[in-house]
Amino acid sequence: MRDTLAAPPARTQAPLHHLTEPQRLDRSLIEQLLQATSDFEQRAGQAQDRLQGRLLATLFYEPSTRTRFSFEAAMHRLGGQVLSAQNAGQATSALKGESLEDTIRVVGEYADAIVLRHPEIGAADRAAQVARISVINAGDGAGHHPTQALLDLYTIKKELGRLDHLRVALVGDLRHGRTVRSLALLLAKFPGNELVLVSPPGLRLGDDVRGAIGAASIHETDDLTGVVPRLDVLYQTRIQAERFASADEYGRYRGIYVVTPELMRRLSEHAILMHPLPRVGEIEPQVDADPRAAYFRQARNGLWVRMAVLDWAMTP
Ligand code: NCD
DSSP, X not given: OHHHHHSOOOOOXXXXXXXXXXXXXXXXXXXXXXHHHHHXXXXXXXXXXXXXXXXXXXXXXSXXXXXHHHHHHHHHHTTOEEEEESSHHHHXXXXXXXXXXXXXXXXXXXXXXXXXXXXXXXXXXXHHHHOSSEEEEEEXXXXXXXXXXXXXXXXXXXHHSOSSXXXXXXXXXXXXXXXXXXXXXXXXXXXXXXXXXXXXXXXXOOXXXXXXXXXXXXXXXXXXXXXXXXXXXXXXOOOOGGGXXXXXXXHHHTTSSOBOHHXXXXXXXXXXXXXXXXXXXXXXXXXXXXXXBOHHHHHHHHHHHHHHHHHHHTOO
């Protein structure tokens, strides 16, 4: 506590390090952050004074387990402290009608960086426009989730040894799934990657992401079984129930793709199965024992990645 009192929020003139959209990450920044991630993982116990005396505000207007806990664990492991609002739509003055912008302006007076999860696309960008401190997007509706995409890259690099010339299937709700939208953009920054987009026609990846990637490296299908044998990465996702207009519409897609032990027999020995989690039936629990099932290792990597991102965001 003494350290926090001794160190008021930094008011530096240096440019802020916002991370709102994956396009903010060019290849050299990605590589810098992945290197820092690896350093934090290898020297986990030696970083306790990196952000001593700093305060992180986590503002979550949507549910979260992994993202909030790993950001908060990362901040504590870096020696900093955390101000946390979960269920922020109900627990902050948002309930009284305060705008996101005003909330961000005020929290910016108390903390040194903000991690924001919000149901509206573009919310993190709006926050960054008014914030006096760095804003990190922890998910803006059906928009983006850049730190998840970074931890996905870190996982692929660790598991397969490279980030280029990979054949990656993104499976499920590609229309609303912010993790796949961000991951597709980051994978496209490395040479030779082929994306196989597996979704029903109504849940296809948006034109904004598709346009940024370029059609040459994209294949599209609704047939999961057929594409599995030639993949390096099978990236399964949840149908995003909360983004549909009605329960009926969600019901049309629920359970459409399920990874079973039988499907895993078609996947190469060297390939991996990823999922950002939470899963709600789209990977059967019997698959967990398969060494290619990487999703819990992937979740663990979130901690190191978020240590690297917070260190970058709070260091001028
Ligand atoms: C994802 C999210 O919130 O977008 N979860 C996560 O951060 N790991 C995926 C999801 O909710 O389906």
